[in-house]
Amino acid sequence: MAAASLALRRLDYDETAMTSPAFTPVDDDLYREIILDHYRNPRRKRAVIPADRTVAANNPLCGDEIDLTLRLSDGVVADIGFEGRGCSISQASASMLCDAVSGLETASAAQLAREFRSMMQGEPRGADLGDLEALAGVRAYPVRVKCATLAWNALLEALGEPGEAARG
Numbered sequence: 001m002a003a004a005s006l007a008l009r010r011l012d013y014d015e016t017a018m019t020s021p022a023f024t025p026v027d028d029d030l031y032r033e034i035i036l037d038h039y040r041n042p043r044r045k046r047a048v049i050p051a052d053r054t055v056a057a058n059n060p061l062c063g064d065e066i067d068l069t070l071r072l073s074d075g076v077v078a079d080i081g082f083e084g085r086g087c088s089i090s091q092a093s094a095s096m097l098c099d100a101v102s103g104l105e106t107a108s109a110a111q112l113a114r115e116f117r118s119m120m121q122g123e124p125r126g127a128d129l130g131d132l133e134a135l136a137g138v139r140a141y142p143v144r145v146k147c148a149t150l151a152w153n154a155l156l157e158a159l160g161e162p163g164e165a166a167r168g
């Protein structure tokens with residue numbers, strides 16, 4: 001009986017717990033550690049000055065804010081950084097994004113963002129996304145998927161591609 005009631009509790013969303021900054025809705029221990037490491041020790045958490053592109057994004061469902069700044073040079077993401085605040089998923093995802101796309105050609109960065117978004121929407125994707133796979137577990141908590149995709153939609157907007165807004 002105890003196991004059954006635990007299983008039921010997991011499906012019964014507690015909105016307060018779901019949106020507390022420290023709540024990390026990923027069951028896998030290794031993946032959760034990867035996420036918490038980025039949350040506690042964010043990479044590239046600073047503004048790029050001067051920036052070629054600046055995008056401010058927010059997720060009112062959870063109170064997440066991300067300011068993404070980047071500098072482009074010869075079709076490459078020469079420098080990228082973020083500032084922001086919010087839950088562990090939103091901030092870790094932004095940190096992982098900056099790590100992943102720094103130095104990439106803009107087309108490759110956009111492709112990675114699209115693949116990440118496909119992963120979060122449960123659609124087929126071409127490649128294993130390395131550490132980014134850690135965020136796939138968030139799919140089990142639909143209200144938190146926007147936390148994970150916030151920075152990636154900002155990146156697509158910065159690169160001139162339609163983000164979440166254009167997709168409805």
Ligand code: ZN
Nearest residue numbers: 062064087147
């Ligand atoms: Zn969030």
